[in-house]
Amino acid sequence: MTIADRKEREREERRMQIISSAESLFFQNGYDQVSMDQIARNAELSKGTIFFYFKNKEALYLTIVLQGIRLFHQLIDEAVQECTGPAINRLGALGLCGIRFAREYPGYRSLILLFKSGRFSFEDRVTSDPEVAEIVGHSDAIIRSMEEIVRSGVEDGSVRNDIDPVELAIIIRMMISCVMDKNPEFLWSLQRSAIDEDLLISHYMSLVETVIRGPENSQ
Amino acid sequence: MTIADRKEREREERRMQIISSAESLFFQNGYDQVSMDQIARNAELSKGTIFFYFKNKEALYLTIVLQGIRLFHQLIDEAVQECTGPAINRLGALGLCGIRFAREYPGYRSLILLFKSGRFSFEDRVTSDPEVAEIVGHSDAIIRSMEEIVRSGVEDGSVRNDIDPVELAIIIRMMISCVMDKNPEFLWSLQRSAIDEDLLISHYMSLVETVIRGPENSQ
Amino acid sequence: MTIADRKEREREERRMQIISSAESLFFQNGYDQVSMDQIARNAELSKGTIFFYFKNKEALYLTIVLQGIRLFHQLIDEAVQECTGPAINRLGALGLCGIRFAREYPGYRSLILLFKSGRFSFEDRVTSDPEVAEIVGHSDAIIRSMEEIVRSGVEDGSVRNDIDPVELAIIIRMMISCVMDKNPEFLWSLQRSAIDEDLLISHYMSLVETVIRGPENSQ
Amino acid sequence: MTIADRKEREREERRMQIISSAESLFFQNGYDQVSMDQIARNAELSKGTIFFYFKNKEALYLTIVLQGIRLFHQLIDEAVQECTGPAINRLGALGLCGIRFAREYPGYRSLILLFKSGRFSFEDRVTSDPEVAEIVGHSDAIIRSMEEIVRSGVEDGSVRNDIDPVELAIIIRMMISCVMDKNPEFLWSLQRSAIDEDLLISHYMSLVETVIRGPENSQ
DNA sequence: AATGAATGAGGTTTCATTCAT
């Protein structure tokens, strides 16, 4: 089946070609500001071909978001698994991982936020569309994984036990997400005050750790 | 000059008619998903009239953002001024105010975020366009006001003094903004875990307070 | 009737205000590139007022063209009447007058050319619309006056008699009109060759004079 | 590659279809008075198709102007090259050629005049836009060619030598251009006087020839 | 007389999508 194999391989290559072309454009200009024409030109393919591989602009977008969230999930899993010691260390690793992801892949971050913003109406398709389902699934898995870690943290004593683990997980995620979403205004503030971003983040994270440990464990 | 007055009033009414028409559409569908045609139809006016009152779709948008941020600033000022006791109380009031704003006016919140997202290029017009200038001005004023409160908190002992006030102000803003930005995913988590949003937020805020007080002042 | 007089005077002033406002804009940007809005703003009057005084943009335009051609005709008449000596002198004066008009009032010149270009369809209105009629009348009068001069030039021997006077008048008008219409390309040529415009024109006119005199009279 | 050839041919046909559709409309009503809608309808294509082939109304216009001036240049070159005898004959041929062009292609003539009128701002694009560059190039080439002919005419004695060749070239071009630009008024004069246009032009041209020859060579 | 708000047709342009080849 060498011929079929090659065809298959070529097809996959075309797909990736399109995806990476769209990615770079979406990353730079944002979903709405990119036309299928630009994507086609950037991929050195015809517009028809784009529509052969992706039935929609939206489908292409979804594929990219899926790719992004897969990567995000994988990075988190790796970071968590590499972690030893008390559970709180894993929470720290997870947080850092999120922040690093947002910094290293700001494009993915934005597209994922767009997905969650309600700009499209994906709620109805969570069950019907497998791609949407997987995206939501990854998101879910990450949250559940956090809950799990919090629970074991409570057990090993590294995480406070005076707050419901599920609630605490949500709180932690919120505290981390705001570092990930630092907007232009935030960057302005830094510039104006001549504060180093990395230093600020590390201060921030240690404050979050204090919160996670709880009043008794602090110190 | 009753006649001129009435004209003036009518003109203002039309303006508001247009603005509120655009607002409701922007709030529901987002800036890019709303056309001037829809706005006109929704306002029961002709397209020409819309362009008579606002030279641009962008100008209309800016007016709404300005309205939103004016409201935000005013609410914050009121909340802060009504506050008595140590400075930290004012920070708490400010935080709650932000959260309430985001909950009560999610549409304004989104449009303001869009403004800050760099989707338009307003940087060049901060000085030339008075509307842009005012928007940025409000944002600035709020941040500086926070810094001020932090400083007086350090003085009256209600705020920790082991972190640079400016940095602490930024950190507080970050911690609050993530409550304001709670996205659909966040709401999902709550629903799934049957956690009460209000309760969560109040827990969250008290944790933030702990952070602000610092290790020595806690409890 | 002082009140009525004043009113009448004011009305006339308003008219002139509008006309001169429109003139300067038409002169600078061309008929199609100027909007009634601009004219109103430039005249410091409301758009409604403009339409009160002129039922149309076209009507306003016609009034200006009429003003221009009246001036042109008058200048020519004066120049011709001031002339003494043989008839050919009057032809020279007339030509110089046209060239001076085109140089001093290039705006009028352009608007008059637009009128003659067929951009509007005034042919049908030559009899019905008195303004159109007068414009065409002035044009006609100038031509006939040229024919008349040529005829008397033939009589006094200053103009060649081997060409039908009417034909010669047309020819002279053509030769002069091309100096009046000097287009950008022409100006480029001058610049490129560092030729003085005035000198060129005076050379040109003396050549035209040679033509008018005819082979026998040359010298 | 018959298939690719046919596609190419079809594409070219469509282009020509659009161009000729636009041409006839521009010729009849003038650039500003023609909408892309009309062009599309006239070409029996959708508006989108027009914009697929020409990114702009202006681009479409430029293409037509280019076509016109190419034709003009070519006709002139042919006429000049076919000419034998003294250089002045070539000037005559060139002049006749210009007059014939203006009579046979009055639409092109008008569009070219519009180009030179400064209605658009092409000065900035003379170097950057190849189409603008070529248009200007043809114009230039024609003028230089006239200068060249005048110079050789001076050498072979068929052209007067008492006027600077460059200046004389400009003068000749002016004298010819006014025959080309004969406006409605001119045509009226002819009609009124029952003068035959062709006869007039031939008289005119022989007068111009007299001018070119100079006082000594005349007759 | 003067105003200026309101209109709506019409302008150019963009773009996701389809489809014959």
Added chain:
DNA sequence: CATGAATGAAACCTCATTCAT
């Protein structure tokens, strides 16, 4: 499979003109 020409709806915006006051 891949192409790219063709589409047409819809976007933003302009402008001459009208009309109630």
